Amino acid sequence: MADCYLAFEQAILAMAPEPMPFNWQVKADQVWFIQGAQYDGKTTLLKSALGLISLIDGDVALYGQLLHQLGPTELQRARQHCSLIMSRSGLIEPWTVFDNLALPLHYLNLCKSNQLSQRIVELMQQYQIPLSLLDQTVNELSHEWRQQISFLRALATKPLLLLVDAAKPLRADDSCVSQFILPYLQQPEVSLVMVADPAMHQQLPLQKHYQTLSLQRGHVIIEESAHDTDAA
């Protein structure tokens, strides 16, 4: 797997008015906090990273592969090592929690059918989610539970790159940060790009190299690494 997970080169985000081109790379073991106000292009940036939205100009490469050169099957394969968590849960509401969690594992052949139940139970126990939820449909769950199941489904595929969008920038005291993101970041080679509160890096006990990317009406400003500054 390429060391550089995600790379934007001379990219112009699909926004009006047309923003300036930017270069940006996300490498293994990096944490990026995305900051910006509403309509500044945070979601557009994350969707562009997976090729869900086309850029006005420039290239996006995922694991060293230029997205615009990939066919549908190759694109699907490239996206399998990423997980995107959107501001809404993104779950299939008429289905049970079990079916929602089983979907990526089954579809991506990450787990054999006879081991599926065991794998899902392990996952629920690992992140301390009650097993009684498994048989409930998503419609029956509260907003908080939906968000937690959404995180669980994203982490079930063991992605190397986790992209987290949020309607409100995530804070260090948010339950999903302490319950899912921090434990997952303990694993080697995992990178995170997350819409986060400006004070997040001061509050999180992160071992990884972290940087901040600010967005202003689609203009990308990459700030100096806080980690490097501290080290200097």
Add this chain to the structure above:
Amino acid sequence: MWFKDTFFDRLHDTSQLFEHLGGSLRALSHKIAFLLYMQVDAFAGLPLLVQPKGYAVRLQLWQQIFFTAFQPFRLTLFIGCGIGFLAIFPFLVLEIAQIELLALTYQLMIYNTMIPLMCLLIVIGRSGMAITTEVANYRIEHTLECLLSMGIEPNQFLVLPRILGIAIALSLMGFWMTFAALFSSSILYQWTFSVAFSAVFESCMSTLSFQSLLIHHLQMFGIAVLLVSIHCYYGFISLTTTDLARNVPRAFVRSLISCLILIITIMELSNG
């Protein structure tokens, strides 16, 4: 001066008309391209039905068949009985005791026209609206983006099982409705003209040839493709709940008109 003003006004109006027509044509071609892409992309996922990883697609297929064909079973039978009564009503009023004429009515009017039409109305009202709402909810809740990020193609995951499920369900509903119509007609015919139930039933059944059955199933498949594509399209373009509220009735009207045109065309072609 008067002529010039009017002429230039007309010219301006005409250019606006062409601009408007151009815009409408462009929008229409965009819509058709979207629908065609959706259908081709969905049918490219047919191998998923037999692959182990296609479990979710098969699950949705069964759910769609159950929801469309089995849940409104009693309603389908009731409407079938109503069609049978309407088919025989003129015979009862005018006291025409000709089984052959009744069989001909079934052949020309009931099998490939009335029954597909009534099945269509039930399916659009129940499943069509539900499909638009469900797909729009997936759009609003960002489920489509999550599916794509997991490497799952939404057209194959959402559209394909619904097309196949509704095609199968329509065929099943057509069968039940035909049976109910024949049953009610035969009972009433026997009661009024004292002709054996089996004689009426068999006479009407005898007009059901292999060709008419084939046409019936092709018609149902065509209706399913059109109906699901239109309802999914209106679901996909709904970005907010306000859009959804606007698009549900639009989807109903468009799919009803398109399927009616299809039914009438096939009826004309099959009857020469």
